[in-house]
Amino acid sequence: MPKLEKGPIPLYFQLERILRSRIAAGEIRPNDQLPTELELCNEFGVSRATVRQAIKALEIDGLIRREQGRGTTLIPSDEKKLTLKLHGAFEDLLKTGTTTKLKLTSKELVVPDKAVIADMDLAEGESVYLFEGVRTDPQHKNLFAYVEAHVPRSIGAKISIKKDWGNPYLIRRVEQVAGDNTYRIRQVAKALSVDARIGEKLGLKKGTPSLLLKRVYFNREGRVLERVINYIPGEAYELDIEMVMSGV
Secondary structure (H helix, E strand, O other), X not given: OOOOOOOOOOHHHHHHHXXXXXXXXXXXXXOOEOOOHHHHHHHHOOOHHHXXXXXXXXXXXXOEEEEOOOEEEEOOHHHOOOOEEOOOOHHHHOOOOOOOEEEEEEEEEEOOOHHHHHHHOOOOOOOEEEEXXXXXXXXXXXXXXXXXXXXXXXXXXXXXXXXXXXXXXXXXXXXXXXXXXXXXXXXXXXXXXXXXXXXXXXXOOOOOEEEEEEEXXXXXXXXXXXXXXXXXXXXXXXOOOOOEEOOO
């Protein structure tokens, strides 16, 4: 049975690489069905969440298709479609925050909750640094966001909240300290009404409409460099992204 090892390389990334190698070796042929989630869980001894992350990466790259009632199959090369890929600096692509200033207000070593553990593929009980701060926008004097960022312990220990590094993104400081670069970003955005805790941080009444914007930054090996959530007043959010068709 193939063995996945807990360590700096996330389990889902190890599984994704194994599946890619099987496809490249012809063990999985065009129009063949991939093993089911349960079969992969049993084969590799991992959770469904880990399997789904690995499968999702293959789907994003246009290697497989998932159809209700038919399962997951490998797409023949002549049927693969052009996919939209983002080009340019991440700051230019992810416009939110580019005109803002980030001020970190606290730094604490914490044992994260289940949501953070899942996003960062951490071991139970593994501690990380939690940074809190506020993001202000000179163009909108009364608008700002409350920021929560989780960073691996080895990296966060070397970051000072007193230093102003002149960038609206903590990830740039994380990259400098880690000597590494962001390769992939997963972003989740959802509307919500602020609860009492977030409302107090933002100076808003409980129930005020806002946007939760979560980004998880990965390096080329799939290791999480940072997981950050911005809680943004609804009227302050604008997304402006240019996408270019790859292969054209």
